[in-house]
Amino acid sequence: MxxxxxxxxxxxxxxxNYLIAVALVxxxxxxxxxxxxxxxxxxxxxxxxxxxxxxxxxxxxVLTGGIDMSVPYMMNSAAVILNYGINTKGWGSGTAFVAxxxxxxxxxxxxxxxxxxxxxxxxxMTYGMNSILMGALLFWTKGTAGxxxxxxxxxxxxxxxxFIPVVTIFFGAIMVVLMLVLxxxxxxxxxxxxxxxxxxxxxxxxxxxxxxxxxxMISALCAAVGGLIMxxxxxxxxxxxxxxxxxxxxxxxxIGGISMNGGKGHTVGSTSGALIITIVLSVLTVLKASPxxxxxxYGVVLLLALVLEANKLQLGRKKGGKL
Amino acid sequence: MEIQKKLNVFIPYIILAVIxxxxxxxxxxxINFNWLNRxxxxxxxxxxxxxxxxxxFMIGGTDLSVGGLISFTNCLAxxxxxxxxxxIVLFSFGIxxxxxxxxxxxxxxxxxxxxxxFIATLTTWAIWSGAALCILSVDGGKVPxxxxxxxxxxxxxxxxxxxxxxxxIIIGVFFKVSRLGIAVLAVGSNEKGAxxxxxxxxxxxxxxxxxxxxxxxCSGLFRTAQVSSGSPTAGDSFILLSxxxxxxxxxxxxxxxxxxxxxxxxxVIMRLLxxxxxxxxxxxxxxxxxxxxxxxxxxxxxxxxxxFHNRKKMEVDM
Numbered sequence: 078m079x080x081x082x083x084x085x086x087x088x089x090x091x092x093x094n095y096l097i098a099v100a101l102v103x104x105x106x107x108x109x110x111x112x113x114x115x116x117x118x119x120x121x122x123x124x125x126x127x128x129x130x131x132x133x134x135x136x137x138x139v140l141t142g143g144i145d146m147s148v149p150y151m152m153n154s155a156a157v158i159l160n161y162g163i164n165t166k167g168w169g170s171g172t173a174f175v176a177x178x179x180x181x182x183x184x185x186x187x188x189x190x191x192x193x194x195x196x197x198x199x200x201x202m203t204y205g206m207n208s209i210l211m212g213a214l215l216f217w218t219k220g221t222a223g224x225x226x227x228x229x230x231x232x233x234x235x236x237x238x239x240f241i242p243v244v245t246i247f248f249g250a251i252m253v254v255l256m257l258v259l260x261x262x263x264x265x266x267x268x269x270x271x272x273x274x275x276x277x278x279x280x281x282x283x284x285x286x287x288x289x290x291x292x293x294m295i296s297a298l299c300a301a302v303g304g305l306i307m308x309x310x311x312x313x314x315x316x317x318x319x320x321x322x323x324x325x326x327x328x329x330x331x332i333g334g335i336s337m338n339g340g341k342g343h344t345v346g347s348t349s350g351a352l353i354i355t356i357v358l359s360v361l362t363v364l365k366a367s368p369x370x371x372x373x374x375y376g377v378v379l380l381l382a383l384v385l386e387a388n389k390l391q392l393g394r395k396k397g398g399k400l
Numbered sequence: 401m402e403i404q405k406k407l408n409v410f411i412p413y414i415i416l417a418v419i420x421x422x423x424x425x426x427x428x429x430x431i432n433f434n435w436l437n438r439x440x441x442x443x444x445x446x447x448x449x450x451x452x453x454x455x456x457f458m459i460g461g462t463d464l465s466v467g468g469l470i471s472f473t474n475c476l477a478x479x480x481x482x483x484x485x486x487x488i489v490l491f492s493f494g495i496x497x498x499x500x501x502x503x504x505x506x507x508x509x510x511x512x513x514x515x516x517x518f519i520a521t522l523t524t525w526a527i528w529s530g531a532a533l534c535i536l537s538v539d540g541g542k543v544p545x546x547x548x549x550x551x552x553x554x555x556x557x558x559x560x561x562x563x564x565x566x567x568x569i570i571i572g573v574f575f576k577v578s579r580l581g582i583a584v585l586a587v588g589s590n591e592k593g594a595x596x597x598x599x600x601x602x603x604x605x606x607x608x609x610x611x612x613x614x615x616x617x618c619s620g621l622f623r624t625a626q627v628s629s630g631s632p633t634a635g636d637s638f639i640l641l642s643x644x645x646x647x648x649x650x651x652x653x654x655x656x657x658x659x660x661x662x663x664x665x666x667x668v669i670m671r672l673l674x675x676x677x678x679x680x681x682x683x684x685x686x687x688x689x690x691x692x693x694x695x696x697x698x699x700x701x702x703x704x705x706x707x708f709h710n711r712k713k714m715e716v717d718m
Contacts (some may be wrong), residue, residue, distance in 0.1 A: 144518065191696060196703040200462060200518045201643055205692040205699075208640055212689025220685065324526045327519070337519050369533025369632070376526030380509070383523065387513035 090334050094349035101356050109363055117359075119240045125355045126244040127307045128325065132333070132351040133248075133255055133344055134299025135326040137292035140259075140272045142339030143199035145296045147188060148326055149319035150210035152304025155181060156314035157214055159230070159305060160223035170227055177301055184210060185297025189290030203293075214316070223314035234309025244306050251302075255295075255344045268292065272340030321368075324375040329354045331382035408650040408657060408702060412665035415648065419672050426679040433557070439671070440561035441552070441626050446667035447565055448619040449638050450645030451572070452612030454663040457646050458588045459608050460653055461510065461517035466616040466642055468528025469502055470635030473620030475532040478541025478630025488547050496617050502528065503613015507606030525639070532632040541630035551625035561622070565664055572660020584608060588653045641670050644695040652702050670694075 085092065102121075106113025131148055138145045155177045162168040162176060184206060191202040236243040259265040267288045270278035279285050300319075308314045333350025335342030357378075361371050424431055449466050456463040473495050481491050502524065510520045553560050575581045583604040586594035595601050616635075623634055648669055649662030673694070674687055 191700070195700045196707060197696060197699045198462070198518075200464075201647075201699050202696060204640055204643075205696040208688045208692030208695070212686055212692065215685035216683060216689065219683075324522070327522065337516055367534065367537060369530050369535075369537065371530070372526050372533060373530030376523045376528075376530055379526065380520075380523040383515055383519060384509070384513050387515055 088334075088346070091346040091349050094332065094334075094346075094353055098349065098352045098356055101353070101360075105356075105360055105363075112359075112363065115240045119237065119242060121355055121359055122245040123234070123242040123310065124359065125352055126242065126248040127303050127310065128322070128329065128355055129248045129252065129348055129351045130299050130303035130306065131322055131326045132329045132347050133252060134296035134303070135330050136255075136333075136335060136342070136344055136347040137268070137295045138199065138203075139327075139330050139335050139337060140268055140339055140342065141289050141292050142272055142275075142337075143192060143289070143292070144327070144337075145188075145203050145293065145300075146200060146323055147184070147203040147206040147210065147297070148300045149317075149321075149323050150207045150214065151181060151184065151297055151300035152307065152319040152322065153314070153316065154184075154210050154214050155301035155304035156226075156308035156318060157218060157223040157316070160226055160308060160314045161218050161221075163227055164224040165218075165221075170229060177305065178298065181297045181301035182294055185294035186290065188297070189293030192293065193286040193289040220316075222316045223308075225313045226308045226311070230305065230309040231312055234306050244309075251299075252344050252348055259343050264288070264291070269340055274340075321372075324372065324379065325354055325358075328375050328379040328382065331379055331386070336386060337383065408652050408655060408705060409659075409662070411650055411698075411701070412648050412662050412669060415669050416665055416672075419669060419676050423672070423676055423679045426681075430679075437554075437557070437559045437562060439675075440559050440565060441622075442671050443664070443668050444561040444564050445619045445622045445626070446638065446641055446645055446671055447568060447664045448615045448622070449642040450649065450663040450667040451568060451660050452615035453642040453646040454649055454651045454658050454660070455584060455608045456517070456612050457651050458584050458653060458658050459605055460588055460591075461605070461609070462521060462643070463503075463506065463609065463612045463616075464518060464521040464639055465502065465506055465524035465528060466612065466619075467635035467637075467639040468525040468530075468532065469499055469613060469616040470620040470623065470638050471532035471632055472502075472528040472535075472635075473499060473617045474624050474634045475535040475541065475630040475632055477547075477621060477624040478543055478628075479535050481544055481547060481624075483544045483546075485546055488544055488550075492547075492621060495621060496614060499617020499620070500610050500614040503610040503616070504606055506613065507609030510609070511602050511605050529632065529635065532635075536630050536632050539629060539631040543624055543628040543630075548625045548628050551622060569661045569664055572663075575660065576658075580604065580607060585656050589656050640691060640695060641667075644670050644691065644698065647695065647698045647702060650702075652705055654702075654705055 102113055102118070111117055131152065135145055135148065158177050158180060159173045162173040163170060168176070188202050188206045191197040192199050234244055238246070259268065267278070267283045270281065270283050271285050271288050275285055304319065307318065311318070329350035330342075330347050331337065331350070332353055333342065333347035335347055335350075357374075358371075361374070366374075420431060449470070452466060453463055476498075477491070477495060481488060506521050506524055509515055510517050513520075551560060555563065583594070583599045586597060586599050587601050587604050591601055594604075619638070620635070624630065627634075645666035646663055647666070649659070649664070649666035651658035651662065670691065673690055674684070677684060677687060677690070
């Protein structure tokens, strides 16, 4: 019981996020009667699964104080490789899935290697990787973006149990697994150690480079899964399908209580951020907000989340009497 | 150490020479003064941002918002610029001021809330490119003829862009020995040391971001004149390219070297890559791949310098 109380006390913000999400749905459904209906909630939940996977991925690099800006083309490549491989190259679906996951792991490993071992700034490395993936994708497919998604994946992305989409359950399971990895495994402990103080972690015998490199591989894998689910949902793949997700994942992570300086936060928190963003996104669609207004709002929301976080830190510093 | 320092300085010139030689071999006779004049337009937009990015790198930051700012100023100019000469001048000054103010805002939030520069400028990038999308949702707009003519004017046979490139290189020489130039170096190499040495760190940082915003707005205006239309995504490619230009230009916070000339060369190299690929006959689909590879490789080279530096100081290599 004490343990639960402690957990609640430490995570009031995240609990608050979930309450805000529920309240948002209730309040908005008062104005737009269809918003709170089961069918719309089911749509929201499957949106959550796509964004959620990307956000889960983003969580890990951010926990080490890094960032993954290769999310857009990581998810785009996953979708295009699968569809192009099956439709044009005549791969079997098994081969295609293995190729996608192996490709994502490889791209993540390259980013991670550059960041951890060659000391390239995470932003430059992952943004460069984004550009490389885009070029490679264009070159490989000669600009034809893949085509239709195999029926099996479409079926998986659209399947439902009751009103809950299967992909959302899948997402929830992965979230719990990653939460356990963070909180219960040795790797998780090392990750927090690196995020809190790289130097101290190094002197405690943590293999800092390896720990950092693995976060980018996890991120790449999650982005690829998100991309596959999105292509299943949409029924095809197209170039630029992930472009809007770069800001969104970061905004979700920041709202989810994960410190951009690293070392604080977890996947349940980042999921709460993803949930709020999903609902806000849907509201903006209902209100017919233009893409410009949407992007402006992401920027403002992200900035506010960062500033609030920074203020808290500064207050903490004043309390602790440190510089 | 000395050799590495020099290596950084000469790398842009070596790469440029190699590119020019390859182009000369594949397309003999293409490179002449007219070609230089034509290309200078493309170079100057990137060189301006590259210099801003170099300065920001030198104080240990990054400015991603340049992309958003270029799109924003581009759309603003294409959508609302008046036709009268006085109006054009006033409007241009207004845009430059807006750019400087946006840069100052970046600096302010980074210093005041101690945000990580790349995250803080990422948010302002989203804000400015969102604003650009609000002004023009698709490519379009109309630019007054007089404005286009003024920025593409030829003095004899020399274009304005070429003159500006030369001017930037000369200004760079003086900037490095100016009060601000020295403060930038001091803040970049050791913030605490600079503070105790009596340098106003806050002011220096905010000024550098202001300069970067101002230069991005200049670049946006140039782009408007060259394309004579506006695009809400005009600036997005500039983020990667400006970082690459700065890094290839040889700026290194560890060795404390930077120069405007280097940044200009970096910009020229990034712009020439496309021409190079056309000359060699590689698919233009590879452009962004090559840009990414070059950015990462050049960053790796400069980070090796940092690693050697750390080894020499017997700093742990984490």
